[in-house]
Amino acid sequence: MQPSIQKRTSRSILTKGSGFLNGYSHTLNPYAGCAFGCSYCYVRRMPIALFREEDWGEWVDIKENAVDLVKKEIPKARKKGEVSIFMSSSTDPYQPIEFKTDLTRGLLKAMVEEMPDFLFLQTRSPLVTRDIDLLKKFGKKVLVSMTVETDLDSVRKIFAPSAPPIAGRLKALQTLRENGIPVQAAVAPLLPCSEHFPKKLAEVTDRLTLDDFFMGDGSGGKRTEQLGIRKLFEEAGLEDWYQRKAYLKIKKRLQAFFPDSAIYISQEGFSPPEEGEYK
Structure with a gap:
């Protein structure tokens, strides 16, 4: 529609x-x-x-x-x-x-x-790569944050069926980085993903932020509850992912591919980078 x-x-x-x-x-x-x-x-x-x-x-x-x-x-x-x-x-x-x-x-x-x-x-759109010529002119005064909440397109179709496919977003991150544009992957909100997700992210970005419904919806998860997201998890048999500590499991997997200094949690990953962060 x-x-x-x-x-x-x-x-x-x-x-x-x-x-x-x-x-x-x-x-x-x-x-x-x-x-x-x-x-x-x-x-x-x-x-x-x-x-x-x-x-x-x-x-x-x-x-x-x-x-x-x-x-x-x-x-x-x-x-x-x-x-x-x-x-x-x-x-x-x-x-x-x-x-x-x-x-x-x-x-x-x-x-x-x-x-x-x-x-x-x-x-969350690969269309951002269209503007690489302009983004280059910002130098280190820009950070492009690409939402990649899962690596499973089957999961993406449950929660965000009209959003761009995951593969295109990962490719966009890679293209931006290859052109010298500061980027991060925003795993926000975290959705069910495969054990290979951290490796896929490490191939296209040097920085990421990890967030979930409880930290990042601005109300401690109350807004998400009002939207009925829990039911989507339950209907898909993914209810184990809908809990406050689920992100810690993924954070541990990410630490095998990223230094702690490259992994940001919730709000800190969306804040302006500290001076000197980009060299």
Whole structure:
């Protein structure tokens, strides 16, 4: 089912960072809504989704004046201090409509001219590789974080059937890294995976963050419970994975392939890197 698409004029595009993302001066969402419609997305329980008549995943609003706004708002924000941007906190900047709009690409072009002090680019789409030419211009002022919550596409189809296949995401990470762009894999939220998952990640990235429903949904797992995710685990016979300590088993496996300094847990993996982390 294709989502309904609407164009909107926004009053502003940079939102003050807060809560889970309080390490950033601002968040930036080029779209409202997300066609990937992942079953576990915490945004489903936020006002932007709760007060729409359409279900999450069935609508996308294009912030058509976003590029003009960011050109004005970054210089203004810089007068108050460093500008660190998390893109995006409640949508995917590379969801399917981006193929047509080039809105995220336009924002990157604008930010090359009005460079923030740091840009964290969160996505689960291989389309991000389209913009390698622009991402290179950020140097070490960017980190592309690719969501890879499992290595099993059969599991991905249970929880996020409209999201890009896992193989494409792993390939995108590899391509970005080969082009000198800082990357991390975001195993967030952790879904059931194979024992080979850590090795697959080590082949495409030097850094990852590990998160689950209990640490990362902003409410200690309450939002996830309200979404009925436990039932999906139970129906698939995967209920052993739906527990607070499941991530520790995967962390131990990851430590066989990554140094502890490369494994971040929950919020720390989504925070701006410390100065000197990238050499």
